[in-house]
Amino acid sequence: MTKKATEGLSIGEVAKRSGVSVPTIRFYESKGLIGEASRTVGGSRTFPRHVLRRVSMIRLGVQFGIPLAEIKDIFESLPTDRPPTRADWQRISTAWNAEVDERIATLTRMRDKLSDCIGCGCLSLGTCSLLNPGDALAVEGPGPQRVLTAE
Ligand code: FES
The missing domain is CATH 1.10.1660.10 (Multidrug-efflux Transporter Regulator; Chain: A; Domain 2)
Known part of the structure; x- marks a missing residue:
């Protein structure tokens, strides 16, 4: 019913x-x-x-x-x-x-940058010295700054 x-x-x-x-x-x-x-x-x-x-x-x-x-x-x-x-x-x-x-912008950056240097301070990839030399992004905050923040 x-x-x-x-x-x-x-x-x-x-x-x-x-x-x-x-x-x-x-x-x-x-x-x-x-x-x-x-x-x-x-x-x-x-x-x-x-x-x-x-x-x-x-x-x-x-x-x-x-x-x-x-x-x-x-x-x-x-x-x-x-x-x-x-x-x-x-x-x-x-x-x-x-x-x-x-969130869409962050996900897009993640998709585009995940295989590259993400600016996390690890400096373990060859591209880190170009994109995050000496962990310069640390002044912007902790974590993967190249993904979390818009450039
Ligand atoms: S991937 Fe971590 S600083 Fe580049």
């Missing part, structure tokens, strides 16, 4: 429809990322349908490398008494754009 669009979803239904496990849904609930399930008259715990959108946004955010704490912070601006609007989601995706762009 198909549920009405206004009926809530059990945790199992949320898990199945969102493609994550029940323990993951419980984890998201415990971290305040998806709100809390409510009890029906019969005592069942149900989530509003729009929680599916939140779980999908969490999955996307995690794929983009956005920490759960940041996802939670931005979700706190979402309404709890109604489904988020397109404008609400647009505001979130806009907020993530700069972070996603930075």
Whole structure:
């Protein structure tokens, strides 16, 4: 039997429809990322349908490398008494754009430079003496500076 669009979803239904496990849904609930399930008259715990959108946004955010704490912070601006609007989601995706762009740029540099000197201070490759002579990049910070920072 198909549920009405206004009926809530059990945790199992949320898990199945969102493609994550029940323990993951419980984890998201415990971290305040998806709100809390409510009890029906019969005592069942149900989530509003729009929680599916939140779980999908969490999955996307995690794929983009956005920490759960940041996802939670931005979700706190979402309404709890109604489904988020397109404008609400647009505001979130806009907020993530700069972070996603930075990650794309870093991944691109990684892809392009990983087989070359990455500026980590090891000075173990022949090209290090050309690209990072005497570990000159150390003044810019620790780690693979040629990958982490834009030139
Ligand atoms: S690869 Fe580490 S300093 Fe060049």
